Amino acid sequence: MKPYVIRRPRPYAFVPLLGAAGIVAFVVAFDFAWWFAAAAILLALSEAWRATLVLRVDDKGVRIGQRPSRRLPQPFVAWTSIQEVALTETDPPEIEVRLKQGAPLPEGVNSAIHDPSQRNVTASRLRMPVPGADRLALAAAVERFGGGPLRSA
Amino acid sequence: MFAAVGPFLVYRGIVSLRQDSRFQRTAQRAIGVVTQIRVDHTGETSYDYPVVRFNLPDGRTVEAAATEGAAPGRGSEGDQVNLLYDPENPTDIRIAGFMGSGHMGGIAMIFIGVMFVLMGVGIGSIFLAVG
Numbered sequence: 001m002k003p004y005v006i007r008r009p010r011p012y013a014f015v016p017l018l019g020a021a022g023i024v025a026f027v028v029a030f031d032f033a034w035w036f037a038a039a040a041i042l043l044a045l046s047e048a049w050r051a052t053l054v055l056r057v058d059d060k061g062v063r064i065g066q067r068p069s070r071r072l073p074q075p076f077v078a079w080t081s082i083q084e085v086a087l088t089e090t091d092p093p094e095i096e097v098r099l100k101q102g103a104p105l106p107e108g109v110n111s112a113i114h115d116p117s118q119r120n121v122t123a124s125r126l127r128m129p130v131p132g133a134d135r136l137a138l139a140a141a142v143e144r145f146g147g148g149p150l151r152s153a
Numbered sequence: 154m155f156a157a158v159g160p161f162l163v164y165r166g167i168v169s170l171r172q173d174s175r176f177q178r179t180a181q182r183a184i185g186v187v188t189q190i191r192v193d194h195t196g197e198t199s200y201d202y203p204v205v206r207f208n209l210p211d212g213r214t215v216e217a218a219a220t221e222g223a224a225p226g227r228g229s230e231g232d233q234v235n236l237l238y239d240p241e242n243p244t245d246i247r248i249a250g251f252m253g254s255g256h257m258g259g260i261a262m263i264f265i266g267v268m269f270v271l272m273g274v275g276i277g278s279i280f281l282a283v284g
Binding site: 105117 | 220
């Protein structure tokens with residue numbers, strides 16, 4: 001089964017391309033080494049492509065395409081740390097990845113709070129609007145890869 | 154350019170000092186356990202950002218990464234640490250002995266800002282005198 005992936009152009013996805021354009025202009029203006037511009041373009045395209053990711057659910061876990069920060073990569077949670085995945089009924093719907101009690105703080109997440117009155121742990125970086133999410137396809141991917149149902153919240 | 158960047162740095166430094174001062178006034182103390190050490194490589198240097206787990210008086214458990222790093226080797230997993238947290242936002246923590254527990258960041262920013270202003274004024278004066 002293919003991973004469930006949502007990609008969308010976002011304003012900050014174009015920032016690396018602007019940087020690359022500046023470097024290309026510098027290379028052309030000062031007759032600098034062409035490979036420098038080629039490397040900048042490749043790097044910028046890679047960063048821009050990464051920044052278009054909104055959500056990916058695959059056999060390894062769930063990656064949420066939060067806006068990248070200087071110190072934190074996009075949040076990724078392995079299935080072994082996930083208690084459940086929920087999608088709200090709001091417009092736009094929001095996805096929330098809830099952690100198991102005692103799960104280590106996932107990559108790209110800088111804080112989480114565990115409330116003993118609930119079974120799971122919530123973290124603000126693991127909740128994000130996903131406009132245009134296909135509820136049925138997402139539920140199928142969560143069930144197939146995570147072995148549990150997509151919760152409605 | 155120095156004269157333009159300098160005042161901005163001074164402003165940011167003052168804002169940082171005020172935020173830190175407010176945090177120090179309202180923060181609560183707790184003892185936490187280091188659960189992870191995250192390493193951030195910036196160029197040739199690297200900084201450790203400990204992740205700490207601690208309990209709040211209402212029974213909730215918080216796990217949070219320090220916002221300010223320190224040189225490697227200042228702590229390891231399983232260590233107990235004294236920390237301060239903001240009761241309004243308990244994921245905002247400062248760990249005693251790490252850079253984030255003092256005013257150094259804001260003071261350094263103000264110092265660099267003042268130096269930039271002085272350099273800008275100095276360079277501008279030289280240009281005026283020559284031109």
